[in-house]
Amino acid sequence: MSHDHVSNTKRIWFVFGLLSLVTTVEVILGIIKPEFLHLTKFLGMNLLNWIFYILTVFKAYYIVWAFMHMEGEKSSLRSAVVYPVVFLILYLLFILLTEGHYIYGVFKDSTIKWNF
């Protein structure tokens, strides 16, 4: 609340440039799909997808920190918002993706053909 009333315009435009740049890189990679990234697997996912997810989280960080002005909030507010979300999302993803992968295996190894 006790924000300084100086203008942040410069930083806003900087973040806009950064987000646009990252989006452009994502789009270019998405169109070209370089083979050495697309065909190399790392921890269950190909490298290209890892890059996409890392860039997405990078963009999310800047949106929350600069646009939603999380950087100006008290650290208690930051923790109260960020930690539950991050923890619960990771937990949910872990549970559901593991289960999805398991069911894939069940279908694949079953004696019944289910999609032909």
Next chain:
Amino acid sequence: MEATVTTANSEEKTWGGGNEPMGASYGKLMMWFFIVSDALTFSGFLAAYGFSRFKFIETWPLADEVFTHFPFMHGVSAPMYYVALMTFILIFSSVTMVLAVDAGHQMKKNKVIIYMFLTIIGGMIFVGSQAWEWKNFIKGEYGAIETKGGSLLQFVDKDGKRVALADFSASLHEGREQLKGNKAKWFMSEPSLPTYTVAEVQAGFKAHPDLLIRTEVIYEGDEAVAKDPKINHDLTKIKHKTVLTRAESEARLAQATFVVEGANLTRNEYGSKLFADFFFFITGFHGFHVVSGIIINIIIFFNVLLGTYEKRKSYEMVEKVGLYWHFVDLVWVFVFTVFYLV
């Protein structure tokens, strides 16, 4: 806004109200907690999408074959460009929103008005673009066949290029008319019929010996499939859909039961049925958030025009609605990655 009250040396004021334990006003704090719960809702949907995708990892549609349209460019396959444009529009409307908040901090009413106006316009353009995207998705482009076993067959020519049903289907004049209200009893109805019948597609396929069938299966090139005699190995590329030989194509097409054109919640011509369901539901839910964001923005916009916040000597309402608007942008960043990139 008064300075933050700390409890250190003012015991009496602790329970007297006006306390801001996290340094944010009540409204702003609740907006943050609303965003937390909404973020978890969206993560639930996206994680469910991931679950289904992992479950059908071998047959999931490839995004750059589904979203290929760009305005005024008919017949040109332009994956990614349109959705990239939409992303820029939304990021830019986020920028104008944060500029409005910034101007509000400095009590510059006219600047707030201009920037909020631009934000509203940006949001409307985004929702309009989304509608156009949905229209193309629902209409479809090539059409496909669903087999008795529930898998989807698409058609390619001898170069592996997609072929639309309209380009080869025979017309046998055997089509049935759709049952409509004027010929039906009040409880009878049926969904619209596809342009071609299964027999017409089969006859057309027979008449065009160049055509081949492409299955949903993504070709990974491991040893078992690399020697499979049913696969056309000249046309099938790694990480692309598997193209079958002519003999196998004919055998598969004999199993056809449905002609699928475009997409609805039951079946779609792109592949896995769940794909369209998730697309409609998640982008729809996001679009609903954008629409409600526009409405809230308009309300606040008129309050700014009327000078409400000028009298209140605080533009905090603009900041709160700004938080919501940025959140909508934040969700889109993830939807964009999950549906279009990965």
